[in-house]
Amino acid sequence: MLLSQYLFFFLSFVAVLSALMVILDKNPVHSVLFLIVTFFAIAGHYLLLNAQFLAVTHIIVYAGAIMVLFLYVIMMLNLNKEIEPHKKNIPKVAAVISAGVLMMCLVALLKGAEVQMLPAARNSNIGLVDSLGKVLFKEYMLPFEVSSVLFLAAMVGAVFLSKKEIH
């Protein structure tokens, strides 16, 4: 077995296990921490796929910004294990069955897929800042600008929603 295959299995194992722990752990803070572990494993996969810039961005945006936001909200709401809502057993069983059926369908659908590696894939530096920046600022200029407007709208919306109403 090659070193890259060992790395793939190790990272996949960490990602799937901590993703399961996210939904099985009762304490919301532990869930957030396990989700951060999952994100780091996915960033490792990005490095394995030679998408270095995306790996760094992924860690900065997800582990650095989004999960900190989650942690702050959990801290402000003061959530813990005691006020965690309890669910009846029948919806839980139904949830497990439907997720399992979805997974079986997707695997059965994708099992026979034959994917050939294109000759263009021999060029392994597509994930570097150089080529990524060229595509982003030439072909995807308009979506890039529109996404900044989206961010502005989200920022105004978040500030407006979380503001206390003055009577």
Add this chain to the structure above:
Amino acid sequence: MKDVIIGIPIQWYIYLSVALFCIGVLGVLFRRNAIIIFMCVELMLNAVNLLMVAFSRYFGDTSGQVFVFFVMVVAAAEVAVGLAILMMIFRNTKSTDIDTLNRLKW
């Protein structure tokens, strides 16, 4: 670092993404805490991101990785607004249990 993906077939990445996506779906159906449900939505978005990066690498096309950027942008905006809504719900109902919000239930 050049030929590191040669030993890994793309099917492995497809199965890994399917597994992560289904764990996200399971979390959305399984848990009642709205914050955990948000986190599971993030997990699903990440599964799709991983598959997009894998395909872009195997096909030698940069556009897939640019799309991952836009997915990250939308995810960040969604989390900011969603958590603000969640704070407001908590202020009104004193819980993050989604079953207390059943007014639209038929």
